[in-house]
Amino acid sequence: MKHQLNIAVKQQSVAIERFLRVVRHRGFQLLDLALEGQDELFQVKMTVDSDKPIYLLTSQLSKLVEVKQVELQPMQQQAIG
Amino acid sequence: MTGAELLIDLLAKHGVKEVFGYPGGAIMPIYDALYGAPVKHYLTRHEQGAGFAAVGYARSTGKLGVCFATSGPGATNLITSLADAMMDSVPVLAITGQVPTAAIGSDAFQEVDVLGMSLSCTKHSYMVERAEDLAEVLQEAMHLALSGRPGPVLVDIPKDIQLAQVPFHPWLALEEEASELDMNEVVKAEQLLAQAKKPVAYVGGGVHNANAQAELMQFLNKTHMPAVSTLKALGSVLPDYEYDLGMLGMHGGQAANIAVQECDVLVCIGARFDDRVTGNLAKFASKAKVIHLDIDPAEVGKRKPAAASMIGDLKATIPHLACFVTDAQWLAHTLEMKKTHAWRYDYPGEKVFAPYLLNELSKRMPNTGVVCCDVGQHQMWVAQHMKFTSPHNHLSSGGAGTMGFGLPAAIGAQIARPDDMVITVSGDGSIMMNIQELATIRRNNLPVKILILDNQRLGMVRQWQQLFFEGRYSETNLSDNPDFVQLAAVFGIPGQTITHASEVDAAVDALVASEGPYILHACIDDKENVWPLVPPGAANDEMMTENA
The missing domain is CATH 3.40.50.970 (Thiamin diphosphate (ThDP)-binding fold, Pyr/PP domains)
Structure with a gap:
């Protein structure tokens, strides 16, 4: 199942590496990723796919020190094709 | 500066x-x-x-x-x-x-x-x-x-x-963020416990991390709930607690595993449903509703869904559970199972029986003593046959299962607690993984004691080769290991080798009585296995036993 997440993360390359590692390791496939720097944060929009419940990912991402906010967005089927 | x-x-x-x-x-x-x-x-x-x-x-x-x-x-x-x-x-x-x-x-x-x-x-x-x-x-x-x-x-x-020269910085007052307990979940937990006929407390390492042993024991003493422990939790439930069923899981006791399989409410306290604990997850505690207490919300529902979850410091959350008394019939049943499946030490052979040796060591060590394990059969025998009054005293590489852990961990423990006895229990495989640290013992004149249970095999792997790989013993024969007592002597550490059951009692006495470092090299039966064993893919009540 596909899910869209909005994540606010500290504006550091290692923060992006760290959360992408978690996405991969916890069994979620990255379908789409966009990020924009703003006020010392990256605002990340990400679409992932997995058979696993999404809370298994959001709960792990929320633990990361550099991650300030994790929001699950309602999925727009047309937007991801 | x-x-x-x-x-x-x-x-x-x-x-x-x-x-x-x-x-x-x-x-x-x-x-x-x-x-x-x-x-x-x-x-x-x-x-x-x-x-x-x-x-x-x-x-x-x-x-x-x-x-x-x-x-x-x-x-x-x-x-x-x-x-x-x-x-x-x-x-x-x-x-x-x-x-x-x-x-x-x-x-x-x-x-x-x-x-x-x-x-x-x-x-x-x-x-x-x-x-x-x-x-x-x-x-x-x-x-x-x-x-x-x-x-x-x-x-x-x-x-x-x-x-570089760095500016002076004052000490930062960093405070822990306290999460607020969801009282709706507490009510759900209380309702589940009120209806429970066969509850079991499944105690994990989180209790010790939260320094919540007192709260745990108050809860258990009030409710009389039967308790099972993970490897890391051993020592949190005090050994004289009547309804302590010991370790559960792959090499857990039969009473512990059967109680969990039969229970209708499983109260998970600072544990994470690790695969070595659950066996076949779909069949694990399949009749039970789970109440999960943890400081880490990511552990709730990660492996097994929870009917109620209490997120927060266990010191604060455990007392909420002390709201009922366990059904007498269930308690009588668990005590009967505990008696039926008690460990036996009346080994008939003349060789050194590792469970007997460890049980004797446990009886003769002061209860402030620390045991640092390596990984393998000896590690499981320690968990089964030694008693601890705090997880501070039982250091075992649980999640990672790292061979080579024991000797250096014992050095750290001995330096931290110079007045307490520290013993590393190792196997002939694990000890060689960080054997160089004998030099650290010598350099600092540390009184670390070393017990090697030597079956001249990579025992746990050999056991699995015997049981699940048709006896194809690939690369598990370690009979060419050095003489461990001679090796220790090079580092100034005295010791002895024993090969017969009749030598065990005196040798354990010598190990415990030694003032400085000491090595006891115990040659055990190379065919001895760790029982019981939950085979891969099986439920925890489908245990293999020695006589099965």
């Missing part, structure tokens, strides 16, 4: 009195700052030894364990101990030297991307990029390692930042 001096100053201010490590080029300024400093450094003979000594120090006290290594191979050698600390939630601070900032990314001598390597095996990690950030990073790192669910934190410090 230089960055290196600031590091040592902050460690001392934080109460760190001892650190473990190994010097090298990129960390030389820090070792220079250590010279004559109030923080005592213990030189191990391999960085992995330093990492595990820090883990042993932390696990035997609850304090922060600190280890140092240089860049490149020094740092890579630390990684296994950090992964181990991550899996078992141990507060460790690892400081690594890095090549100078200007050389980073140039494939400089002894340069490895340590920050990149640390991502999967630390709670958090830093590479310090500016000297003015160093004080804040170090204080945050120490706070993170110890707060919430503890874990290892790594700080990689380039050599130029160690040498």
Whole structure:
């Protein structure tokens, strides 16, 4: 199942590496990723796919020190094709 | 003040009195700052030894364990101990030297991307990029390692930042964020317990991390709920608790596993439904509704759904459960199972029977003594046949299952608790993985005792080859190991070898009575296996036993 997440993360390359590692390791496939720097944060929009419940990912991402906010967005089927 | 001096100053201010490590080029300024400093450094003979000594120090006290290594191979050698600390939630601070900032990314001598390597095996990690950030990073790192669910934190410090003049920083008052307990979940838990006919408490390492043994025992003594423990929790439930059923899981006791399979409410307290605990997850406690207490919300529902979850410090959440008394019929049944499946030590053979030896050791050790295991059959025998009154006294590599853990962890524990007896129980496979640390024992004249249960085999792997790989004993014969007593003698450590059951009692007495370091090399039956065993894919009540 596909899910869209909005994540606010500290504006550091290692923060992006760290959360992408978690996405991969916890069994979620990255379908789409966009990020924009703003006020010392990256605002990340990400679409992932997995058979696993999404809370298994959001709960792990929320633990990361550099991650300030994790929001699950309602999925727009047309937007991801 | 230089960055290196600031590091040592902050460690001392934080109460760190001892650190473990190994010097090298990129960390030389820090070792220079250590010279004559109030923080005592213990030189191990391999960085992995330093990492595990820090883990042993932390696990035997609850304090922060600190280890140092240089860049490149020094740092890579630390990684296994950090992964181990991550899996078992141990507060460790690892400081690594890095090549100078200007050389980073140039494939400089002894340069490895340590920050990149640390991502999967630390709670958090830093590479310090500016000297003015160093004080804040170090204080945050120490706070993170110890707060919430503890874990290892790594700080990689380039050599130029160690040498740079850094501004003075006041001590930061970092406070833990307390999460508010959801009282709706407490009500749900109380309702589940009110209806429970066959409840079981499933106790994990989180109880010890939360320093909540008193709250746990108050809850158990009030409710009389039968309790089972994970490997890491052993010692949290006091051994004289009438309804303590011991360890559950792959090599757990039969009473513990059957009780969990029969229970209707499973109260998980600071545990994580690890695969070695659950066996076939779909069949694990399949009749039970789960009440899950944990400080880490990511553990709730990760492996098994919870009907009620109480997120927060276990010291605060456990008392909410003491709201009922367990059904007498269920208690009588669990006591009957405990009696039926009690361990037996009346081994008929003439060879040394490891469970008997460990049980005797347990009886003769002071209850303040510390046992540090390695990994394999002996580790499971310790968990089954020795009694502990605190997880501070039973150090065993649980999540990572790291062979080579025992000896350096024992060194860390002995340095942290110089007045307590520390014994490492190892196998003839594991002991060779960090055998170089005998030199650290000698250098510091540490009274660490060593018990090697030697079956001339990589025993646990051999057991699985026998049971599940048609007796194809691939690379598990270790009969060409050195004479361990002679080897220890080279490091000035006395000891003896025993080969017969009749020698066990006197040998255990000699081990316990020795004032300094001592090695007891016990040659055990090479065909002895660990029973019971839940085979792969099976439910926990489908245990294989010796006579099955």
